[in-house]
Amino acid sequence: MCTPRTASFSLFLVCLLLLGTGALAHEEQTPVIVDTDMGMDDVRALALMLSSPHLKVKAIVTADGASSPEAGIRNLRCILSFLGKAEIPIAAGTTLAAPPPPWREISEALGWAKLPGSREGQPGCPAAKEAASLPQRSAGHEQGSRSGAASLIVKTLTESDQKVSYIGIGPLTNLAEALQMNPSARSRISSIFYYGTPPDDPKPDWNTSRDIRAVRAVFAAGVPLYAIQLQDERLLTFDSALLEEIRRLDSPASRLISLLYEDERVKKLLVQNHFKAWDETVALYVDNPQVGTFETVGVGSPVFELSKWEKEAARADYIEILSRSDSQQLDPRIPVVLQDYPTDPALFQEDLRPFVPRIIALHGIEEWKAAVLTNELHRHLGIYSVLGAKMGILAREILTASLDELTVESHAGLKPPLSCLNDGLQVSTGASLGRGTITVPKSGSPAVEAVFVKGNGKLRLRLKDSVKDRIRTDIQSAIRRYGDLTPEYFKEVRRLSFEYWANMKRGEIFEWEFDYR
Secondary structure (H helix, E strand, O other): OOOOOOOOOHHHHHHHHHHHHHOOOOOEEEEEEEOOOHHHHHHHHHHHHHOOOOOOEEEEEEEEOOOOHHHHHHHHHHHHHOOOOOOEEEEEEEEOOOOOOHHHHOOOOOOOHHHOOOOOOOOOOHHHHHHHHOOOOOOOOOOOOOOOOHHHHHHHHOOOOOOOOEEEOOHHHHHHHHHOOOOHHHHEEEEEEOOOOOOOOOOOOOOEEEEEHHHHHHOOOOOOOOOOOHHHHHEEEEEEHHHHHHHHOOOOHHHHHHHHHOEEEEEEEHHHOOOEEEOOOHHHHHOOOOHHHEEEOOOOEEEEEEEOHHHHHHHHHHHHHHOOOOHHHHHOOOOOOOOOOOOHHOOOOOHHHHHHHHHHHHHOOOHHHHHHHHHHOOOOOOOOHHHHHHHHHHHHOOOOOOOOOOOOOOOOOOOHHHHOOOOHHHHHOOOOOOOOEOOOOOOOOOOOEEEEEEEEEEEEEEEOOOHHHHHHHHHHHHHHHOOOOOOHHHHHHHHHHHHHHHHHHHHEEEEEEEEEE
């Protein structure tokens, strides 16, 4: 039986989650509703929660804070589309009468114009001006007014077959409205995790002071509530070193965060070490309760405050969540005549065997399948055919496309070695000459580049110059040592292909541009 103690509540939280979900949090996904005001740290926290294997996001609502609810919902729609989570229900909350914060413009900009549009055919992501010009709701807390956010919260809670955890990383306006709309809904909330101070704190933080009346109502609801607020020196700093480590990962969430920091204004703040893992603290704790400890604010009180935070453990968890393989986002390639795709090293040629476990571990099973089939089709292990397989898998990930869903235009030409890219592109995307879904224009200079189209979205991928230079240097070295097109030369190309296949991450070796037509 779970019994709370007076000082340490990490174990107690796990017990609450167990009671709320019927299993330990890390054995089954914990259902959550996320309430966000869509600041930079909110977006990073969303990337973590939407990537966490331990959380099931049931709904997301936007509050009036760093962004307006309407601009926030537009940006949120872009995030969900980018991460392949467009099916999650979302709703905008009530606009408050309070003036916007001075950082609203940068919060609403966030470089969204660089993100792909929705895979459902929704409009592309608005730039800062467009987002800022969106219509506003009337001021909040008017008698009888109800936002879409409050309605969605009540609906999600009442229709869930188990209790739901509520994660507030902005003002609590939406939850206060929902509890006023349907007071019985509080019995469907297992716990509330809030990045902010209690309403009676002598120095209330920004989230609390933004709508202190709502905070008072939520804290008085009697639901177990975990208030998370730390001094900046105790928080994980989101600095250039952490961003660089994230950029080396290969997942939709890591690419999303990387894109947020392309804006020059944001880069300047990053250099100044302005960013802390504020809202991410909530996401990291709910994903892994072992990184923090809570204390009760009083005997018998349902409110707890974070007292201890394991900064280094939180940083490790941050990277671990974001490093989840992209291949988990892909629809798996189903065998047609095989019973299964081989992964046992003993089934492969002797020189490939040592690479097999590493390739699968680093790049995922779907890239492995595509590259193996490409090499068999291509009839020898070549550098550009492997790059074609990696490029096609990356295009499917970015566009959240299944096999046979893309139309491809390859710019690799029809002359080897660059034209070898075409075989990898066909296998990895399912586009084929037989279906008429891949074309190779005869005009223009050949390049390791291709354009992928899905619906109204057009993605252009090209090999980075630094990678091209490395390949050129390695090939020239092989020619000097073994001669051109000799048996020894092809043996060296095979060895280089193994090395590139194993060590080149598809998310790092290509540049890409996205247009919404």
